[in-house]
Amino acid sequence: MGGDEGMQLAYYVLLLVVIGGAMLFELSGRGGQALRQLVLWVVIFAGAIFAANLWLDGGTRQQIVQGGRIEIPVGRDGHFHLTAQLNGVDVRFLVDTGASSIALAPPDARRIGIDPDSLAYIGRAMTANGEVETAPVTIDELAIGDIVDRNVRAWVIGADLSGSLLGMSYLRTFARVSFEGDLLVLER
Structure with a gap:
C-alpha cells in the first residue's frame, strides 16, 4: 500500500x-x-x-493494467487520462489521438530529469492555442504496469501546457486501440 x-x-x-x-x-x-x-x-x-x-x-475508477492490456476509464471531463512512469516518475497524461507524438509539459520534463531551459527548440507544432516551439528528447524508460518501452521519442513544448499529451506515435505501438463503453482499451 x-x-x-x-x-x-x-x-x-x-x-x-x-x-x-x-x-x-x-x-x-x-x-x-x-x-x-x-x-x-x-x-x-x-x-x-x-x-x-x-x-x-472521479470516484475510485483508475486505469487497470493486466499483462499487455490497459483499460482507461473516461474521466469526469470526458477525456481519457493515463498515468505512466517516465524514468521512474509518475506522469499523468491526457490521451490525445489528435496529437502526433508525446508532448511533455515543461514541469513534467523537469520532474523526469530533462531541463527544458537547456533544450534546442528546433521544431514547431500546432496546438489548440496556436503554434508553439518544440524540442526533441528521448525518454529513457516509459512504463505502464508491466509494459516497458525504452528510448521513446518525445517533444518538450516550449510554452505553457496544462499537462502532457500521449499522442499517436506512442498509441501506434499497441496492436489494438479500442473503445468499450466508457473505457479506452490499449492492447499489445
Missing part, C-alpha cells in the same frame, strides 16, 4: 469514527443540546469533505 493509499485509508477510518461516535452520542441522549448540535455540524462537514473528495477524484 502506497503512502497516498495509507493516508486515504486513515482518513476513511477517522471519518467512520467521527460519524459512528456522533451517532452513538446522539442515540445515547447524553450531553447538552449545544454539544449535540456541534457534533451534528462536525458530521455534516466531514460528510461534505468525503463527498467532495469522491467527486474530485
